[in-house]
Amino acid sequence: MNHKNEKTWDEEWELIARLNHAQKFDEYIEELGIAWKAFEQGNVPKGLRPAVHASWIRSHEEGIDAYRFEYQLCAEHELRRVMTRNSALIAIARDIMRNLLAYNPDGHINLTDANGVTMHYCGQDLTPVGSILSEAISGTNCTGRCIKENKLVYMLSAENYKEALRIRGKHCAAAPIRDENGVMLGVLTLTANPGYFHYHTLGTVQAAAEAISQQLILRHLVNEQESVMESLNEGVLVVSERGTIRQLNRYARQILGIQEDVRFRDADEVFMPDDCSFRALPACKDRNITLSPGPVSRITCVISVVITPEGGRVISMRDNRRIRDMTRRVIGSSASYTFDMILGQSRIMQDTRNKARNAGRSDSTVLLTGESGTGKELFAQSIHNGSNRNAGPFLAVNCGAIPRDLVLSELFGYEDGAFTGSRRGGSAGKFELADGGTLFLDEIGDMPLDAQASLLRVLQEGEVTRIGGKQPLKVNVRIVAATNRDLKRDIDNGSFRRDLYFRLNVISLPIPPLRVRKEDIKELADWFCEKICRALNRERALLSGSALQMMENYDWPGNVRELENIVERTINLTETDDISDKDLPEELRLSACAISDIPGESVKSFSLKDGEKTLIELCLMEKKGNMRQVAIALNLSRGALYNKMKRYGIEPDNYRRLCHDV
Numbered sequence: 001m002n003h004k005n006e007k008t009w010d011e012e013w014e015l016i017a018r019l020n021h022a023q024k025f026d027e028y029i030e031e032l033g034i035a036w037k038a039f040e041q042g043n044v045p046k047g048l049r050p051a052v053h054a055s056w057i058r059s060h061e062e063g064i065d066a067y068r069f070e071y072q073l074c075a076e077h078e079l080r081r082v083m084t085r086n087s088a089l090i091a092i093a094r095d096i097m098r099n100l101l102a103y104n105p106d107g108h109i110n111l112t113d114a115n116g117v118t119m120h121y122c123g124q125d126l127t128p129v130g131s132i133l134s135e136a137i138s139g140t141n142c143t144g145r146c147i148k149e150n151k152l153v154y155m156l157s158a159e160n161y162k163e164a165l166r167i168r169g170k171h172c173a174a175a176p177i178r179d180e181n182g183v184m185l186g187v188l189t190l191t192a193n194p195g196y197f198h199y200h201t202l203g204t205v206q207a208a209a210e211a212i213s214q215q216l217i218l219r220h221l222v223n224e225q226e227s228v229m230e231s232l233n234e235g236v237l238v239v240s241e242r243g244t245i246r247q248l249n250r251y252a253r254q255i256l257g258i259q260e261d262v263r264f265r266d267a268d269e270v271f272m273p274d275d276c277s278f279r280a281l282p283a284c285k286d287r288n289i290t291l292s293p294g295p296v297s298r299i300t301c302v303i304s305v306v307i308t309p310e311g312g313r314v315i316s317m318r319d320n321r322r323i324r325d326m327t328r329r330v331i332g333s334s335a336s337y338t339f340d341m342i343l344g345q346s347r348i349m350q351d352t353r354n355k356a357r358n359a360g361r362s363d364s365t366v367l368l369t370g371e372s373g374t375g376k377e378l379f380a381q382s383i384h385n386g387s388n389r390n391a392g393p394f395l396a397v398n399c400g401a402i403p404r405d406l407v408l409s410e411l412f413g414y415e416d417g418a419f420t421g422s423r424r425g426g427s428a429g430k431f432e433l434a435d436g437g438t439l440f441l442d443e444i445g446d447m448p449l450d451a452q453a454s455l456l457r458v459l460q461e462g463e464v465t466r467i468g469g470k471q472p473l474k475v476n477v478r479i480v481a482a483t484n485r486d487l488k489r490d491i492d493n494g495s496f497r498r499d500l501y502f503r504l505n506v507i508s509l510p511i512p513p514l515r516v517r518k519e520d521i522k523e524l525a526d527w528f529c530e531k532i533c534r535a536l537n538r539e540r541a542l543l544s545g546s547a548l549q550m551m552e553n554y555d556w557p558g559n560v561r562e563l564e565n566i567v568e569r570t571i572n573l574t575e576t577d578d579i580s581d582k583d584l585p586e587e588l589r590l591s592a593c594a595i596s597d598i599p600g601e602s603v604k605s606f607s608l609k610d611g612e613k614t615l616i617e618l619c620l621m622e623k624k625g626n627m628r629q630v631a632i633a634l635n636l637s638r639g640a641l642y643n644k645m646k647r648y649g650i651e652p653d654n655y656r657r658l659c660h661d662v
Contacts (some may be wrong), residue, residue, distance in 0.1 A: 023296075032158035036166070052140065052159045057138035059161040060459040064220030066139065069164035071131035074117050079130045082117050087179065089186055090120050092215045097122050100190065100208050107192040108170075114184045118146055124190065125170070127265065133189075141165060143189045150176055152185055152206045164197030171197040175209035180217045188212065234318050235301075239267045241277030241311035255301060256293045272473060281305045281313055288415060288426060289462045291473050300473060311361040334439070335381035335394035342378055343527055344520035346511045352379075359507045360386030365459070367444075367480040367504045373561030376482040377442060379511060382537065383480055392437030397430050400446030412458075414467035431464045431475050438478045445485035445496060456500045479504065514556040514563060521551050524560060528567040529579075539577050546581040554588050557636070584631040586619065613648040616641075625655035 017128055028047075036044030039056055048056075059066075074082070083090070097109045103124050108123040116134030118127050127133070137145030139161030146153045154173040160166050174189040188209045192201065226249075226488040229236050235252030239245060245267050248258065262270050267278040267597065285304045292298050299319070306314045339353050359366050360383040368376040377396060384394045402410050413429030430439060441447075447455070458464050459479065463472040481504045490496035514521065533540045543551075556562055566585055574583045581589070616634070623629040629640045645652065 008159070022370055025054065028066075028262070029156065029158045032156065036158070038215050049159070051145070051153075055135060055140040055145055055148070056161055058135060062136055062139075064139040064161065066161055067163050069162050071128055072137050073128065073130040074132055076130075079117065079270060082113055083119060084184065086113055086119055087281060088219060089212070089216060093177075093186075093188065093212050094120060094227060096208050096212055096215075097188070100204065100631075102205070103198050104192045107190060107196060108493065109188070109190050110143070111145055111189045112147075112189070114147065114186055116187070119186070125168075126280055131627045138162065142174040142191075144177055145176035146187045146189070146543075147184070150178065151204060151207075152176070153601050164280065169194065172203040173197075173202050175206045177209050177212050185213075185216070186270070198275065218284045232316075234316050237267070237313075237315040237317060239313040239315065240276045241279070241308075241627045243277070245454055246312070249388065252317060255317060256299060258293060276313075278313060280316070283498060286426070288466075298474075300471075310478070326532065335384045336389075337378045337381040338385050339382045342375065342382060343523050344517060346517040346522065348517050349520060352512060355509055356383055357386055358378055359383055359529045363387070363389075363478050364505075364506040365504055366479070366480045366507045366509055368480065368511055369510050370482075370484060370486075370511045371559055372484045374511040374513055375560050376511050378438040379420075379509065380438070380442075380480045380482060384440075387438070387478070389437050389478060392439050395430050395434040396440040398440060398442035399451075404448050407448055409467050411451065412454065412464045412466055413469075415469045427465065427467075428468065429464060431458060431477055433474060434627050435475045436476045436477075436612035438480055438483050441481040442483040443483060445483040445487055445490055449495070449497065452497045452500050456497065456503060459500075459503045514559045518552045521563065522548055523549060527569065531566050532571050536571065541574070541579050542582045543577060547579050547584055550584055550588050551579045562635075585635075587615075587635055588621070612644065613650070614648060616644060616648065620650070620652060620655040626650045627652055 029048045035048040036084050037121055038045040039048075039053075045053060060216045073079075073188060095113050097111065097120070101107060101109055104123070106124055109128045110118050110121040110123065110133075112118050112133055114624050116137065116553070118133060119129045121127050121129065132138065133141055133143040133149050135141070137146055140562075141160055141162070142155035143152060144153065152175045153175070154171065156171050157169050158166050170191050170193055172189055174187050176184045177186045177188060188205060190201065190205045197503045212371045221435055227248040229247065230251075232249060232251060236247070236249045237245070237252050237257045238247035243266055245263050245265055250264060253259070256271065258270075270293060271278070274290040274292075276289065283305050286302050287302060287304070289303050290298055290300045301319050303315050303317045308314060337359055342349075342353060344350075344353075345479075356379050366380075366383060367378055370376055372400070380396070381394060384390060397411065399407070409427070409429065411431060413427050413430050415426040441455075449481050458477075461472070462476070463474045465472045487496050487501050489503075491498050491501055514524075522543075525548065529541050530545065551563075558565070566588070570579055570583055616630070619630045623633065627638060627641065630639045634641065635643075644650075
């Protein structure tokens with residue numbers, strides 16, 4: 001902000017230095033009086049500084065009356081706008097102006113904006129707030145000239161344009177206040193009696209103006225930093241090298257539940273971290289830490305630490321609950337089904353839905369049993385949505401699909417470095433992610449025994465401990481489990497824990513297979529037809545009576561899932577919108593043929609094994625012993641088909657020879 005390179009600047013400093021040294025202020029003032037008279041007569045004044053002469057000319061051309069003095073005030077609404085816009089400048093300048101006045105007891109200091117509007121004053125000979133001191137309004141004066149020339153200036157009393165200012169015998173110095181870009185924000189003007197005005201006065205005023213500028217810049221940077229910190233979507237805690245709290249942003253206060261101002265207090269005493277101290281935290285990324293900012297509160301969050309050059313810590317923190325919410329949104333952990341969406345008006349389905357609705361009103365553990373494809377997850381989602389946890393997460397875990405070695409880490413999570421290949425920063429388990437909601441453990445019968453023991457502890461204690469972790473985490477999770485296995489038999493075999501079974505089997509809910517509620521087949525098939533045709537963008541297909549009859553005669557080993565699969569396959573392979581029994585897949589038609597071949601008098605003694613054997617034989621005959629085509633028709637793997645044929649003593653070569661002979 002040093003502008004001493006201008007020639008006029010040098011001339012001003014040389015003049016005041018010469019006058020101050022030679023003690024000739026009075027003689028120079030008399031010369032200025034002569035210069036003014038020459039100016040009034042239209043002559044070029046001698047001995048007058050060129051910058052002052054130029055200002056006199058501008059004032060004269062503006063038509064300013066040199067012999068009439070009164071302050072012109074800006075409009076009230078405009079003054080309010082000026083004061084509001086410059087509130088920070090006024091607040092900073094106030095103390096500096098008061099300190100500066102201590103060296104000029106009979107002086108006067110005023111602060112104006114860049115347009116010359118007075119915003120604050122102190123000392124003697126006061127300039128009213130709102131008065132306009134620009135050159136175009138008040139003629140040549142120290143403030144107006146500083147604004148015009150945008151540099152430090154001084155004015156001796158006789159250099160003013162207004163007579164009232166010339167004869168009062170006081171001298172002024174004014175310096176611009178600038179922002180970080182060098183743009184003028186205001187002017188600081190000091191008025192002093194001749195005995196207190198000398199060469200060093202200019203440097204003092206300039207230093208005061210620059211101090212105001214620097215404090216404004218610093219405040220702007222601090223405000224900008226605070227705005228950035230407050231806008232961050234994570235908590236920020238700044239701790240000094242001594243361990244005291246320097247700064248805490250809004251999000252950090254929200255995470256930690258802090259309402260009062262805790263700055264300058266010891267961070268360890270405020271937050272009571274487990275097994276660590278804030279002043280000794282190493283630089284790290286995504287480290288789990290448990291804090292106790294209240295007498296009973298315990299908060300687990302993930303932090304990253306940066307150490308400052310002075311030895312302090314800048315700590316960013318994210319609430320584990322928020323991380324879990326984000327993770328749940330990414331993995332789509334929500335329940336979409338309700339009881340109204342579960343089709344079926346048979347008596348057994350109505351009873352099952354009513355029991356499930358009652359189960360949804362409590363927090364007790366539910367065990368859903370039933371064959372594969374009966375819709376156990378639909379009931380699990382509906383129970384969640386019908387409970388008071390419906391605003392919380394719903395997570396489904398297929399216990400049979402998780403590799404045996406990863407079951408514990410998947411369910412309970414792990415800490416950073418818990419095992420080789422673990423993700424940096426650790427990972428939350430499904431129990432943590434489901435906190436406040438429902439965890440659906442599908443295929444629970446396939447869970448390994450060691451994981452069963454850990455699951456039992458979670459159900460008993462209501463807390464989980466991550467692999468490699470030291471502190472247990474409280475979780476509030478409702479368990480809905482499901483299986484298609486006979487768990488009592490598994491208990492006898494030693495593959496399922498008896499104590500876990502009784503923990504899970506608080507509310508037992510068997511889901512009926514499709515073959516025992518065949519009166520629901522028409523409603524289900526019609527719904528699947530409508531849904532699939534809509535997805536294929538074609539007219540809705542209709543099932544004929546014969547097709548429905550064939551469906552109702554089928555045993556549906558795959559239950560509702562198999563029904564949907566067959567309807568979709570039939571619609572895709574049928575060009576017409578009317579589906580007859582001839583359009584249905586071969587397994588349904590062959591099953592119907594097998595049933596029709598059973599003599600009426602022997603139905604009572606006919607078993608499902610006999611029907612399955614007959615169905616395989618009929619299919620082998622139709623496919624001429626082609627095992628691949630038979631497996632496809634019966635919706636079996638070739639291995640499963642060979643096993644069944646071996647069990648029933650069926651030789652495929654017999655059917656190949658039979659067809660060859662024909």
